[in-house]
Amino acid sequence: MNDALTITREARASAPLLSAAAVRERCALIYDWVAGGQSAHFTLDESRLPEVADAVAAITRETYPDLKVPPHSRWRHFTVGDIDRWALVSLMVGGETEVDRTRAAIDLAFVSVLLDAGAGDKWCYREAATGKTFARSEGLAVASIDMFRAGAFSSDPAKPLQVDAAGLEAINADTLAHHFQVTPDNPLTGLEGRANLLRRLGRALAKNPSFFGTPARPGFLVDWLLTRPGARIDAAELLATLLGALAPIWPSGLAHDRTPLGDAAHHPAVKRVHADGIVPFHKLSQWLTYSLIEPLQWAGIGVERLDGLTALAEYRNGGLLVDLGVIKPRKALDLTEKHAVTSELIVEWRGLTIVLMDRLLDAVRQRLRLDASFALPHMLQGGTWAAGRKVAMEKRPPNGPPPIAVAADGTVF
Numbered sequence: 001m002n003d004a005l006t007i008t009r010e011a012r013a014s015a016p017l018l019s020a021a022a023v024r025e026r027c028a029l030i031y032d033w034v035a036g037g038q039s040a041h042f043t044l045d046e047s048r049l050p051e052v053a054d055a056v057a058a059i060t061r062e063t064y065p066d067l068k069v070p071p072h073s074r075w076r077h078f079t080v081g082d083i084d085r086w087a088l089v090s091l092m093v094g095g096e097t098e099v100d101r102t103r104a105a106i107d108l109a110f111v112s113v114l115l116d117a118g119a120g121d122k123w124c125y126r127e128a129a130t131g132k133t134f135a136r137s138e139g140l141a142v143a144s145i146d147m148f149r150a151g152a153f154s155s156d157p158a159k160p161l162q163v164d165a166a167g168l169e170a171i172n173a174d175t176l177a178h179h180f181q182v183t184p185d186n187p188l189t190g191l192e193g194r195a196n197l198l199r200r201l202g203r204a205l206a207k208n209p210s211f212f213g214t215p216a217r218p219g220f221l222v223d224w225l226l227t228r229p230g231a232r233i234d235a236a237e238l239l240a241t242l243l244g245a246l247a248p249i250w251p252s253g254l255a256h257d258r259t260p261l262g263d264a265a266h267h268p269a270v271k272r273v274h275a276d277g278i279v280p281f282h283k284l285s286q287w288l289t290y291s292l293i294e295p296l297q298w299a300g301i302g303v304e305r306l307d308g309l310t311a312l313a314e315y316r317n318g319g320l321l322v323d324l325g326v327i328k329p330r331k332a333l334d335l336t337e338k339h340a341v342t343s344e345l346i347v348e349w350r351g352l353t354i355v356l357m358d359r360l361l362d363a364v365r366q367r368l369r370l371d372a373s374f375a376l377p378h379m380l381q382g383g384t385w386a387a388g389r390k391v392a393m394e395k396r397p398p399n400g401p402p403p404i405a406v407a408a409d410g411t412v413f
Contacts, residue, residue: 017256017264017280018243020236023310023354026270026279030351033269041330041345042352048325049356052387053363055324059390060368060382067368071306072380074112074291077141081132085145092149093161098299099226103219105295107163110218111153112144113288114197114249115176118315118408120189121401125181135399140180147179155215165216168202171195190410193251197411200249211245221292222299231301236308239289243282251411254278265342267351281313281350284411290377306375311357313350315402317380320388322403323395327352329404335396338407346406357384 016022034042060069070076078085086105093104116137125139126132127146134142147153151160152175155167173195182188205216213220225233233241243262250262256276264280271277286309293303311317321327327349339346357376364379365371393400 017261017276017278018247018259018282019240020282020286020309023280023282023286023313024358026274027281027310027313027351027354029269029273030267030279030348031355033267034348034352038269039330039348041348043328043330044352045325045328046356046359049360049363052320052324052326053360053367055320055387055391056360056364056379056382056384057367059387060364060379063386064382067370067374069374069378069382071293071375071377072290072312072383072385073294073377074109074116074141074287075294076381077138078145080134080138080142081130083130085142089145089149089161094159099222102222102295102299103217104161105298106219106221106292107153107217108145108148109288109291109295110201111148111163111168111198112141113284113291114201115144115194116140116287117194117284117410118189118406120187120408121399123180123182123186123188143180150179152179163218165202165206165212168198168205171198171202188410189408193410196251197249201246204246204248207248208245222296222301225296225301226299232304233301234305234308235289235293235303236305238292238303239282239286239309242289243285246285251409265347267344267347279347279351281354283312283314286310287312290380293377306377307361307372309376310354311376311380311384313353315404315406316385316388316392317357318349318353318388319392319402319404320384321353321356322349323388323391326356333404335401335403335405338405340407341409346404349404360384 033039035044075086090101090104093101095101119136119140123139124133124135125143127134127142148161151157153163153167154160155164155170173192176191176195180188182191205212205218209216211224212218213223225231247260247262250260254261254264256278261278261280263282263284264278266277267279268277270279289309296303322329361376361379365374368374389400392402
């Protein structure tokens with residue numbers, strides 16, 4: 001286990017951008033750029049933030065009347081339609097201990113999160129067990145847990161309910177198309193990109209047997225964490241560990257000291273302060289970190305200081321801020337025009353989302369009369385994601401696409 005931790009530390013030393021602190025600090029530079037009137041794309045009207053806080057507090061009370069809000073994570077999507085799918089699957093997991101079930105849960109979280117980049121407006125998934133149809137994140141979640149239950153991520157027919165390196169390396173676009181019901185009339189954005197990401201995950205797991213075990217599985221992360229004093233870890237450290245260990249899985253693109261950065265882009269506001277000009281977001285990696293909190297708790301491992309992470313720079317959080325008039329496009333946006341994830345417009349939108357979600361948190365706490373134990377992931381769940389979707393459905397029925405169209409490849413956004 002120590003070897004894997006050394007690898008992670010080396011990656012962090014060579015790439016200081018692999019951290020939540022770097023996301024927050026560099027997004028603040030973009031905020032200053034826009035607030036200072038230097039953006040060609042947006043202005044800000046923060047007098048509208050109270051309206052956003054009101055909307056977020058209202059939907060939080062509606063969804064969680066007792067205000068016992070769980071953290072934002074993939075596990076919420078596994079219960080869409082009031083069915084606890086993981087509870088059903090966990091009964092089928094081999095082994096006798098909570099650690100066995102936690103390994104399987106972490107296996108599922110890894111693949112389901114990495115498959116959770118935007119699905120596009122036209123794709124949906126029909127669940128055979130219920131006959132119900134789901135789209136976007138919920139559809140991807142249900143499809144991924146069905147694929148997990150079918151043993152499609154395992155190379156061992158005797159142990160189908162696991163994710164292992166060999167199973168991942170065997171996945172291709174046709175495999176995903178079959179399990180995600182993709183057809184010409186039901187297209188899924190970035191199918192090949194998703195398959196490539198899973199294969200690269202398999203290779204990264206196999207190269208770190210001291211960290212991910214043999215056969216290499218994401219779930220063996222729990223065994224490493226159980227060796228830590230007190231079986232506890234700060235959320236930001238957990239993220240940095242994942243970013244370091246999984247850096248090789250990201251598509252070729254921006255790198256720092258030859259370490260791939262994954263979800264990152266350039267922006268001139270950052271260039272004024274940092275020579276590399278890079279702003280990281282780490283959306284999927286932070287989504288994964290959020291989604292590991294509960295499985296780790298099931299095994300007795302505490303994840304602390306949740307506000308060390310940032311909000312997720314994605315279209316529901318960011319869309320809420322655009323739709324309610326906090327982030328104001330300088331010119332009308334054409335939803336038929338898709339913008340590259342690395343375009344200056346999208347980078348600014350995402351950077352502003354990170355900063356403004358932080359500013360929103362205290363206002364939402366005040367309206368709900370909650371203290372600091374109501375952390376950022378609770379607000380996102382309560383919260384901003386649901387409010388963003390609700391407003392989008394009202395403004396752009398029937399599917400509620402985001403107010404800014406993004407050209408996604410299935411690996412980031």
